[in-house]
Amino acid sequence: MMVNDGVQPDKYLGPTILKACSMMERIEAGKMVRGYVVRKGMEEDVFVRNALIDMYANYGDLGYSERVFDTMNERDVVSWTALIVAYTSHGLVDEAIDTFSRMESDGINADLIAWNALVSGFARNGEIDLALRSLEEMQEIGLRPKNGGRINYAENIFVGVKQKSTTIWNEMIAAYPNEGNAGARMELFNSTKEAGPKPDVITYNTILAAYARDGKKNEAYELLNEMFEVGLRPNVVTFNILISGYQKSGLDHEVLKLLQAMQSPHSDSFVSQLMRKLIPPDHVTDSVVVNGALAASTDLGLSRQGKELHGYVVRNNLEYNVYVLSALVDMYSECCDMDSAAEVFWKTENRNTVMWNTTMAGYINKRKPYKAFGLFNMMQNEGLKPSPITFMILMPACGEIGALTLGKELHGCLLKCQFDRSSIHIGSALIDMFAKCGCIWEAKQVFDSQSVKVVIVWNSMILSFSAHRMIENALDLFAQMQMSGGMPDGRTFTALLSACALSGLVEEGWNYFSLMEHIYDIALTLEHYTCMVRILGSIGLLDEAVDFIKKMPFTPDACIWDTQAARALFELELDNASYYILLSNIYASTGLWDSSKSLRSLVKESQSTRIKECSCISIGSRLHSFEGGMVSCSMLDDIMVMWHELADDMRDPVYAGASKPIRVCKNLRMCVDCHTSAKLISKIVEREIFVKDSSFYHYMRNELSNDFSCKKVWFLLFNPNDNKHNLDNNCELMASRTSNEHTYDNDRT
DNA sequence: ATAGGGTTAG
Numbered sequence: 001m002m003v004n005d006g007v008q009p010d011k012y013l014g015p016t017i018l019k020a021c022s023m024m025e026r027i028e029a030g031k032m033v034r035g036y037v038v039r040k041g042m043e044e045d046v047f048v049r050n051a052l053i054d055m056y057a058n059y060g061d062l063g064y065s066e067r068v069f070d071t072m073n074e075r076d077v078v079s080w081t082a083l084i085v086a087y088t089s090h091g092l093v094d095e096a097i098d099t100f101s102r103m104e105s106d107g108i109n110a111d112l113i114a115w116n117a118l119v120s121g122f123a124r125n126g127e128i129d130l131a132l133r134s135l136e137e138m139q140e141i142g143l144r145p146k147n148g149g150r151i152n153y154a155e156n157i158f159v160g161v162k163q164k165s166t167t168i169w170n171e172m173i174a175a176y177p178n179e180g181n182a183g184a185r186m187e188l189f190n191s192t193k194e195a196g197p198k199p200d201v202i203t204y205n206t207i208l209a210a211y212a213r214d215g216k217k218n219e220a221y222e223l224l225n226e227m228f229e230v231g232l233r234p235n236v237v238t239f240n241i242l243i244s245g246y247q248k249s250g251l252d253h254e255v256l257k258l259l260q261a262m263q264s265p266h267s268d269s270f271v272s273q274l275m276r277k278l279i280p281p282d283h284v285t286d287s288v289v290v291n292g293a294l295a296a297s298t299d300l301g302l303s304r305q306g307k308e309l310h311g312y313v314v315r316n317n318l319e320y321n322v323y324v325l326s327a328l329v330d331m332y333s334e335c336c337d338m339d340s341a342a343e344v345f346w347k348t349e350n351r352n353t354v355m356w357n358t359t360m361a362g363y364i365n366k367r368k369p370y371k372a373f374g375l376f377n378m379m380q381n382e383g384l385k386p387s388p389i390t391f392m393i394l395m396p397a398c399g400e401i402g403a404l405t406l407g408k409e410l411h412g413c414l415l416k417c418q419f420d421r422s423s424i425h426i427g428s429a430l431i432d433m434f435a436k437c438g439c440i441w442e443a444k445q446v447f448d449s450q451s452v453k454v455v456i457v458w459n460s461m462i463l464s465f466s467a468h469r470m471i472e473n474a475l476d477l478f479a480q481m482q483m484s485g486g487m488p489d490g491r492t493f494t495a496l497l498s499a500c501a502l503s504g505l506v507e508e509g510w511n512y513f514s515l516m517e518h519i520y521d522i523a524l525t526l527e528h529y530t531c532m533v534r535i536l537g538s539i540g541l542l543d544e545a546v547d548f549i550k551k552m553p554f555t556p557d558a559c560i561w562d563t564q565a566a567r568a569l570f571e572l573e574l575d576n577a578s579y580y581i582l583l584s585n586i587y588a589s590t591g592l593w594d595s596s597k598s599l600r601s602l603v604k605e606s607q608s609t610r611i612k613e614c615s616c617i618s619i620g621s622r623l624h625s626f627e628g629g630m631v632s633c634s635m636l637d638d639i640m641v642m643w644h645e646l647a648d649d650m651r652d653p654v655y656a657g658a659s660k661p662i663r664v665c666k667n668l669r670m671c672v673d674c675h676t677s678a679k680l681i682s683k684i685v686e687r688e689i690f691v692k693d694s695s696f697y698h699y700m701r702n703e704l705s706n707d708f709s710c711k712k713v714w715f716l717l718f719n720p721n722d723n724k725h726n727l728d729n730n731c732e733l734m735a736s737r738t739s740n741e742h743t744y745d746n747d748r749t
Numbered sequence: 750a751t752a753g754g755g756t757t758a759g
Contacts, residue, residue, distance in 0.1 A: 166751085167750090167751050168751085169751090170751045170752075171751050172751095173751090173752095174751065174752070200751095200752095201752080202751055202752045203751090203752085204752090205752040205753075206751080206752050207752095208752090209752070209753075235752095235753095236753085237752055237753045238752090238753085239753085240752095240753040240754070241752075241753050242753095243753090243754095244753065244754060244755090245753090283754095284753060284754055285753085285754090286754095287754050287755065288753070288754050288755085289754095291754070291755055291756070292754090292755095294756090295756085321754095321755085321756095322755085322756075323754075323755035323756045324755080324756080325756080326755080326756035326757070327755075327756050328756090329756085329757095330756065330757075352756090353757085354755090354756055354757050355756075355757080356757090357756090357757040357758080358756065358757045359757090360757085361757060361758070362757095387757080388758085389757055389758050389759095390757085390758090391758090392757090392758040392759070393757070393758060396758090423758080423759080424759095425758075425759055429758090429759090456759095
């Protein structure tokens with residue numbers, strides 16, 4: 001037959017055929033091959049021996065397997081594994097364990113296949129405990145198969161188990177991770193049904209959990225029906241699974257529906273019927289329901305609902321659950337009720353770091369950063385350690401208000417904390433913070449110190465250079481990014497294109513635009529198109545800009561068209577104060593005084609502090625904050641006196657006094673008047689003044705200003721006639737004065 | 750014990 005002396009086989013042939021024979025259960029053919037191997041003097045070959053062990057084991061002659069193994073001169077890991085398989089396939093678990101440990105003491109390390117043989121051997125013999133323990137041991141020594149390996153092992157075990165009990169079945173279903181595996185769980189459920197085991201409540205709950213977390217509520221309710229049909233009744237866990245799953249997948253309305261059903265069990269909805277069949281809620285339910293419902297009402301901005309839930313918390317003794325309380329603080333601060341949030345916070349006895357974080361984030365979002373920093377100090381005094389998230393909350397706030405001293409302190413604190421695997425966003429937050437505080441080179445230092453530069457780190461640095469009008473540095477950095485193999489994303493190009501717009505770099509702009517489209521295959525967004533329009537506009541190519549706009553696959557917005565678009569933007573971003581001012585100016589400039597006035601009062605009277613204009617001034621480590629229209633301030637009198645003195649001095653240049661720099665941060669653009677005043681003041685008092693406005697950084701150092709003039713032709717796209725304030729300049733501070741979106745600092749002293 | 754909980758930032 002196939003054994004023919006005329007052909008010269010290599011050393012792999014024998015074992016390969018042996019293996020094939022054993023698989024084909026052709027022991028007779030196998031014996032013939034063995035005779036051939038002996039004749040060829042290949043009997044001592046390790047490969048051959050290993051195959052022989054396997055062959056004999058498969059056909060019942062375990063003694064032969066052992067003899068082949070024992071008489072080997074050298075054994076490799078495959079030999080040992082073959083013997084382990086031989087034992088486990090004969091139900092000799094103890095011998096398999098013994099062989100495994102002999103192998104290790106022989107100095108041979110078990111590889112994945114060896115472990116696999118042991119684990120599935122255990123499983124096949126019903127030794128599930130041993131199998132699972134071995135799996136754990138594998139994990140401990142760091143043996144972990146790549147992608148989905150764990151499931152493979154579970155499947156291995158599951159297939160090996162001859163009599164599938166409901167428990168094993170449930171375990172196997174649960175072995176598929178919760179998220180995104182509803183299909184896999186369902187498939188296993190269906191394919192194992194016929195094999196004998198009866199599904200129980202746990203089987204159904206496990207699959208329901210996957211459906212709920214994937215937001216597949218129709219499938220979930222269908223399965224719930226099936227559960228009833230086979231005579232099973234959902235329990236309280238079923239309910240908890242649904243609520244928490246829906247919450248996680250963002251089905252807020254479904255969460256609230258379940259909540260209402262729970263509170264009014266007499267309604268006829270499907271969910272209410274379900275509830276009536278459940279046992280009463282337990283402590284987990286309370287927590288799940290309250291947290292889920294709180295998160296839902298926070299998302300939907302339902303403050304009344306939130307207050308009712310607070311009542312529920314009090315009535316049901318949940319005031320000692322720090323998770324629930326944090327969710328309450330979050331809910332109140334999202335609903336603009338920081339007083340209630342603070343009340344909950346201070347009433348809490350065992351505040352943890354997360355609770356402090358939540359409250360600090362609340363103050364920062366409500367533009368009371370100094371309150372947040374106060375809390376940060378108290379938190380440390382109470383001996384609580386900040387978490388990486390603490391820094392993610394406070395760092396951007398430092399940048400926002402230009403609090404450099406605080407930012408540096410935070411940086412030091414961060415280094416002391418030595419988080420081993422802190423958030424990948426921290427590096428970029430640090431860069432942002434330093435840049436926004438005017439320290440571009442410290443930002444660069446942080447950038448350089450990042451051992452692994454993820455795309456957001458590159459983006460932060462490029463954007464920082466661009467905001468400092470260091471366009472060349474920004475574009476250079478991108479070149480470095482390309483050279484080091486970094487992958488840019490859409491934001492990288494937004495940063496680059498807006499840098500080009502600042503310097504009127506049309507050619508470079510087009511280059512980046514096509515690079516993004518054709519090389520990096522990045523989806524073009526309205527933002528990218530807007531940047532291109534600004535680039536074209538920046539050197540007066542208005543016809544080209546209009547052509548470009550017409551070809552865009554987007555509806556043009558305010559950055560592109562003037563008044564019309566301003567309104568569109570205004571509708572999109574209700575919280576952005578700049579748009580209110582811009583729109584108000586546009587109304588005013590076109591004679592629509594009523595519209596302008598009503599919009600202005602909207603800004604002033606708005607309940608939302610977000611659209612108030614505000615400034616923070618930090619001198620040394622002290623921080624003062626001012627809001628537009630503010631009339632009570634402990635230092636206001638002093639400030640006004642100073643202001644009048646300065647106003648005089650500006651006309652009479654006799655200067656005196658100097659010390660630390662003054663840093664001013666505005667949430668609106670700085671206007672020409674403010675800019676000039678600030679510059680003069682800097683001269684008069686001989687102090688460096690740094691102003692950060694909503695878009696740029698301005699350094700006033702005595703006579704030097706590094707604000708680069710920029711040919712702002714594109715303001716023609718807005719309103720060429722108007723270059724003055726249209727709002728009252730009734731603010732207390734120069735820095736708080738309202739600015740006009742289309743006035744520019746095109747001056748260089 | 751094989752199924753169910755959690756807050757903060759991005």
